[in-house]
Amino acid sequence: MMFYCRQMEYKHRHLTVLLQNENGPCPLLAVANALALKGAIVIPAPSSSQPLIPVVTVEDLIKEYFSHQRALRPDDENAQYVIDSAVRQLPELAKGLVVNPKFDRIDHFEPTEELSTFDASRIRLVHGLTLDPQESELRDEIGQNSYNVMLVKTTDPSSVPKFFEWMEQFPTQLSYHGLIDLTHHVREDEIAVLFRNNHFAVVTKVHGVLYTLVTDVGVVQAKPSAPWESLVDLTGESSVFRDSHFAQAPPSPAAIAAAANSRPPPLRPIVDGIPVSECAEAAASGGECAAPHSHHDDDEDMPTPPRRNSQLVRRDNGDREVVQLNREDEGINSSNRNARRKSQAQEGDGIAREYSAADGNFSNGTSNNNTQPAPQAAASSSGGQKASDDRCCSVM
Numbered sequence: 001m002m003f004y005c006r007q008m009e010y011k012h013r014h015l016t017v018l019l020q021n022e023n024g025p026c027p028l029l030a031v032a033n034a035l036a037l038k039g040a041i042v043i044p045a046p047s048s049s050q051p052l053i054p055v056v057t058v059e060d061l062i063k064e065y066f067s068h069q070r071a072l073r074p075d076d077e078n079a080q081y082v083i084d085s086a087v088r089q090l091p092e093l094a095k096g097l098v099v100n101p102k103f104d105r106i107d108h109f110e111p112t113e114e115l116s117t118f119d120a121s122r123i124r125l126v127h128g129l130t131l132d133p134q135e136s137e138l139r140d141e142i143g144q145n146s147y148n149v150m151l152v153k154t155t156d157p158s159s160v161p162k163f164f165e166w167m168e169q170f171p172t173q174l175s176y177h178g179l180i181d182l183t184h185h186v187r188e189d190e191i192a193v194l195f196r197n198n199h200f201a202v203v204t205k206v207h208g209v210l211y212t213l214v215t216d217v218g219v220v221q222a223k224p225s226a227p228w229e230s231l232v233d234l235t236g237e238s239s240v241f242r243d244s245h246f247a248q249a250p251p252s253p254a255a256i257a258a259a260a261n262s263r264p265p266p267l268r269p270i271v272d273g274i275p276v277s278e279c280a281e282a283a284a285s286g287g288e289c290a291a292p293h294s295h296h297d298d299d300e301d302m303p304t305p306p307r308r309n310s311q312l313v314r315r316d317n318g319d320r321e322v323v324q325l326n327r328e329d330e331g332i333n334s335s336n337r338n339a340r341r342k343s344q345a346q347e348g349d350g351i352a353r354e355y356s357a358a359d360g361n362f363s364n365g366t367s368n369n370n371t372q373p374a375p376q377a378a379a380s381s382s383g384g385q386k387a388s389d390d391r392c393c394s395v396m
Contacts, residue, residue: 086120128178
């Protein structure tokens, strides 16, 4: 039996972790990866001559760790017994492991010799099958029974209806209250092994969020820069992948290529209903930049919004006022403007100024021929260029 592996970084250390094929020996893999993350063992990096790690190499690394632990506690008979039991059970971990959770705590399992490997490795085995204290009927139905005992009872659902309904609600062996308990009781930066959905996975908590180590070969190939996946809900719909520093992992090259092919064209700023780039091209070629025709143009009842800078005021000699309108405003509410201009007529030097809606100019109502009509367009403050010449290429 051989393991695929991957390189990653954890707490500023470069290390190798094992990956799992379909139906692989996840208990042994989880223990080895947990010890590697804790720095207790060093899994050799793959090479071109040996890209896979033999299972016997993994077992030898764990046995060497157990021998070191035995040497540290030569007078502790209980520790010696646990380590000896773990060494005996180590080959069985490559075949699988039967565990029997209890419903009161995340780290409560029916004690068996198979669990001695976790005890000797100083790795906590946890689960998410705890009960909500408010579910009194369910708790009474379960009593002190373990998970496996209750599973046997479900062969007759009528005998344990509450538990049967509960199992139907949480088919992946993780309850709502179990997720809350895991988030609360897994310690910050702790490396533990989570039993869920008949699978064993390394779990840790960083900044209050649970993460599981990604070891599935298919997921690793799709997410090569994401060794961690958050555990924040029961279905995985809200989970996110994180890099070795628990930051958001960069997208894969395939995802980048797909996003580039589906990227919409960039938005262009619009002035007077015309894209700025088209307006600039028209101005450069000597053409005019005109706004597209609107279906409201011929509707007399449709109010026309006022234009900024549509009225330009110029004072002559301090004693009279000449008011002009831009050409595009000549047809907008001309009757209202005519009445307003007439009402603003002033008596200065005996000249009565009247506004003609026909040509948009002021004319003198007296025989004084020295008064000149107002110019047709206002000059810009920068020189002789008309203000309307660059209107389409500037943001109003």
